[in-house]
Amino acid sequence: AGDTALSDARILLMLNMVTAEDLVDDQEYSDIYEDIKDECAQYGEVEDLRIPRPVKKDKSKWGEGGSQAALDYQRQDEAAGVGRVYVKYKDADSANRALKALAGRSFAGRSIVATVLSEDSQTSPPLH
């Protein structure tokens, strides 16, 4: 890939940072959101930050066929990208600065795996 492919890569994708369980509680979710926003803003202007949350689980369906329901939820969560964190910067330089600074940093005891994506990449994030 040439430089042109990288110049529009302004979305930082971080993995191994949050788990579905961390994001269920509203207070915990907003704490995590603020934590990430504050830190990411140090590397450039952030246009958008998305932390996909798990679907609300309807435990009443967990009686008969409950394990099927649990599997469906898990599939939905995976399709929605739960567990990933997307940060869209104003420009690619900021995204690269953030990548260098944050890949390998620990967040709640987990080492962050990170990459930068362009908007038309196949790993299309839920960003607008």
Add this chain to the structure above:
Amino acid sequence: KTDSGPRKRRSRWGDAKTEIPGLPTAIAANGVSQAQLDNYAIHLRLEEINRKLRLNDFIPPEKERSPSPPPTYDAHGRRTNTREVRYRKKLEEERVRLVERAMKNDPNFRPPVEYHQQKRSQRPSE
């Protein structure tokens, strides 16, 4: 949860980078699929958990800890939910979930030996 004055948010960010040799954390995404990225993250997390358990380094620093639950004891009066027990169990359970996801996503994935040992010892009665 107790409500004691204004809540002070604790940061989850650690200061130092902790790279595992052979497992890079900054990835070039060109030609890598979403599924491959996710699988790689699972693999790295499994290594991380194994290291933490092996090195007995799994109790988070105080600022990252959640409030301790009330103590529980066994029939001999020994405490059963010490910090050590709780955090170890948490990581072992996470490991089982990760291994199950990895096996589903990648037919060539070979679970670590600890997974089978744990499965046998935790098997619920059906």
